Amino acid sequence: MSQLFPNIKPFRQETLEVSGGHTLYIEQSGTPGGIPVAYLHGGPGGCIGENYRRFFDPEKYWIIGFDQRGCGKSTPFGLLENNHSQALVADVLTIQDYLKIDKWLLFGGSWGSTLALLVAIEQPARVIGLILRGIFLAREQDYAWYLAKNGGAAQLFPEYYQAFLAPIQKLLADFSIVDAYYHIFTNGNEVQKMAAIKAWYLWEARISWLHCQVDEDKLLPDDIHKAISLALLECHFIKHKCFIAENAILQKLDKIKHLPATIIHGRYDTVCKIEAAYSLAENWQNSQLHIIPEAGHSAGEKAVTQALCSATQDMAKYLKEQE
Known part of the structure; x- marks a missing residue:
């Protein structure tokens, strides 16, 4: 098959x-x-x-x-x-x-x-x-692999990881990575939220394929709601250690x-x-x-x-x- x-x-x-x-x-x-x-x-x-x-x-x-x-x-x-x-x-x-x-x-x-x-x-x-x-x-260890600066994903994709950190860079002195994103998702203005949603979604999309030859613009879904719910709920669950x-x-x-x-x-x-x-x-x-x-x-x-x-x-x- x-x-x-x-x-x-x-x-x-x-x-x-x-x-x-x-x-x-x-x-x-x-x-x-x-x-x-x-x-x-x-x-x-x-x-x-x-x-x-x-x-x-x-x-x-x-x-x-x-x-x-x-x-x-x-x-x-x-x-x-x-x-x-x-x-x-x-x-x-x-x-x-x-x-x-x-x-x-x-x-x-x-x-x-x-x-x-x-x-x-x-x-x-x-x-x-x-x-x-x-x-x-x-x-x-699974959260760290996916999101931490010294995690496996960040080590393999340092340039994508820097893009992932960009929307929260100014918050990292006071927040963890997940908490910084959560703060923007729940308290930021619409411009900040959409930039963070795009960065979170693209981080996963870019590292999900061994051979990612798709145009970067095509990695974002046509329906932006798919990116919004994935970023928001993934961050919510990870913040709470999946409960x-x-x-x-x-x-x-x-x-x-x-x-x-x-x-x-x-x-x-x-x-x-x-x-x-x-x-x-x-x-x-x-x-x-x-x-x-x-x-x-x-x-x-x-x-x-x-x-x-x-x-x-x-x-x-x-x-x-x-x-």
Whole structure:
């Protein structure tokens, strides 16, 4: 399997009110009665987009995607209040209840891998397996790798890192990097906010691909709302350490060790360090780790796309054999 599956449209689109004043956008595609799979997008603050459906054979999978709190088509847009990991976990379980799904497969990349792990740990009996890409374990070392001046990403991309620091340079005497950005996002004027949003978004976009040959202007999304929610919510979650204790995922991994998992990570992923994927696999006896050579972080890189499509096919076969 070297290509994405055919492009399909959702057969149902709707909204669902959840706790704390938030309403989620949800869509379903594929085959009702097939293997139910929840697609958990990255960020925090990303959105489901369209191509995510193409990782799954629509004849085998019942594909459920949703925009997490404060982003995409979910409302209110950009709301930070009642927007934290515990609420997102509860949202996934609420959707599962709403759709009357007993057990489902969790598929997530980057922050989506974090959320998938948190959901599985919370309710392992309601999960049949996991497919994870670009592992982020929300540890101090993971934040440092991505954002710190002496972190791996900054060392590999010093010129991009300087551009990332530019909007907050005058604040660094009094604030940490994350707090400086958060201060601008929540207190700055519109000009300051947009400059900071662009810098935060471009930092991740520039380092997500091993071979980034796209025009810099094309790295910013056509819909600026995508950049706003990603920058704002990513900063909000990182400022609060993703609302989970240090190393909480690995410490609670015993709860899901029995579940089958495929772990996919680009060898040269500079957003999420490869050590996280390796440590997760080392502590998960029922997992398979696939390190993808000549690949970075993005699911759009050809070799990563191929690995994800193969993983969904292999998981479907495995689950069929277990019936």
